[in-house]
Amino acid sequence: xxxxxxxxxxxxxxxxxxxxxxxxxxxxxxxxxxxxxxxxxxxxxxxxxxxxxxxxxxxxxxxxxxxxxxxxxxxxxxxxxxxxxxxxxxxxxxxxxxxxxxxxxxxxxxxxxxxxxxxxxxxxxxxxxxxxxxxxxxxxxxxxxxxxxxxxxxxxxxxxxxxxxxxxxxxxxxxxxxxxxxxxxxxxxxxxxxxxxxxxxxxxxxxxxxxxxxxxxxxxxxxxxxxxxxxxxxxxxxxxxxxxxxxxxxxxxxxxxxxxxxxxxxxxx
Numbered sequence: 001x002x003x004x005x006x007x008x009x010x011x012x013x014x015x016x017x018x019x020x021x022x023x024x025x026x027x028x029x030x031x032x033x034x035x036x037x038x039x040x041x042x043x044x045x046x047x048x049x050x051x052x053x054x055x056x057x058x059x060x061x062x063x064x065x066x067x068x069x070x071x072x073x074x075x076x077x078x079x080x081x082x083x084x085x086x087x088x089x090x091x092x093x094x095x096x097x098x099x100x101x102x103x104x105x106x107x108x109x110x111x112x113x114x115x116x117x118x119x120x121x122x123x124x125x126x127x128x129x130x131x132x133x134x135x136x137x138x139x140x141x142x143x144x145x146x147x148x149x150x151x152x153x154x155x156x157x158x159x160x161x162x163x164x165x166x167x168x169x170x171x172x173x174x175x176x177x178x179x180x181x182x183x184x185x186x187x188x189x190x191x192x193x194x195x196x197x198x199x200x201x202x203x204x205x206x207x208x209x210x211x212x213x214x215x216x217x218x219x220x221x222x223x224x225x226x227x228x229x230x231x232x233x234x235x236x237x238x239x240x241x242x243x244x245x246x247x248x249x250x251x252x253x254x255x256x257x258x259x260x261x262x263x264x265x266x267x268x269x
Contacts, residue, residue: 006045009035011122012052016059018066018100018119027054069098069117070253071263075110079103090115093261104128105250108229113138113247114255116266123268127251130225134251138221139173141244142235146170146219150238159234166234168223218244 013024013033025042027033033040034053046052052059073079077090087109091099094117101117104124118124126132151170153159158167221231232242248255258264 006047009033009040009044009046009052010042012046013054013059014121014125017054017121018102019121020102021121021125024121066120066123067098067101067118068120068123068266068268069094069101069263070255070258070266071115071117072255072258072260073107073112073115074260075112078109079106079115084109094263098263105226106228107247108232108245111245111247112260113245114250114253114258115247116250116253120268128226133224135249136223136226136247136251137249138223138231139218139244139246139248140221140231140235140242141218143241143243145217146172146235146240150240153238154234159237161230161233161237163227166225166227166230168221168225168231168234171220171222173218173220 010021010024010028013019013027014021017024019027028040028042028044031039032055035044035046035050037051040052071090071094073090074093076087077093078084078087080089081091083089083092090103098117101119102124104116104118104127107113107115116127127134151172154166154168155170158165160166223231231245235242253266
């Protein structure tokens with residue numbers, strides 16, 4: 001930001017504090033943000049010379065280094081701060097240094113694959129807001145083969161769900177080598193156990209690997225939406241049950257060879 005280029009205050013707060021723009025607006029609405037000695041208002045714009053206080057601290061004192069992490073979420077974990085019933089959170093697998101990071105979007109408990117975590121609210125907004133059209137790719141296994149007509153219906157026309165139209169590209173894939181899947185899962189378990197010093201992390205990846213698909217056919221889903229359990233609900237409306245849902249790509253970021261329960265820091269692109 002320069003003196004000649006004013007920006008929205010909530011965007012600046014998101015960048016500096018590592019929160020979402022909605023959370024920044026909540027701070028403004030609660031009169032916790034002071035600009036040049038005056039309580040800020042929603043929709044305000046600022047320039048570089050403005051003095052911004054958040055609570056009792058000058059904003060410059062609250063600036064933190066931005067972090068970006070790609071994590072291979074295992075099945076059985078929830079993307080939240082608190083455990084839900086008997087289901088542990090992804091933070092029981094991640095090292096303590098990442099506890100302050102927030103998930104960018106969500107994967108439900110029964111799904112696995114890449115999830116991004118960051119303290120950069122603006123980055124999270126750009127990755128999740130529908131207007132940015134971030135491509136997501138999933139591997140999906142169904143309880144029985146997908147009828148060609150149903151594949152065409154979803155890919156070409158979409159299906160009407162209670163929260164709107166659901167449309168995504170479906171590509172049929174060849175069977176996967178089950179032995180390779182089992183070997184990968186075993187290797188992942190060993191590496192995760194070796195890395196994690198806490199007993200919670202060792203327990204986290206033992207016995208909770210993604211179910212392998214046992215040589216059956218699976219499908220690749222490519223979409224730019226991401227509503228709550230959209231893929232599962234779309235197939236359920238046609239009488240199918242998703243037995244495996246695994247995300248391999250989110251925007252420019254791919255899972256690559258990151259093993260289940262492991263992570264890599266990434267550079268934003």
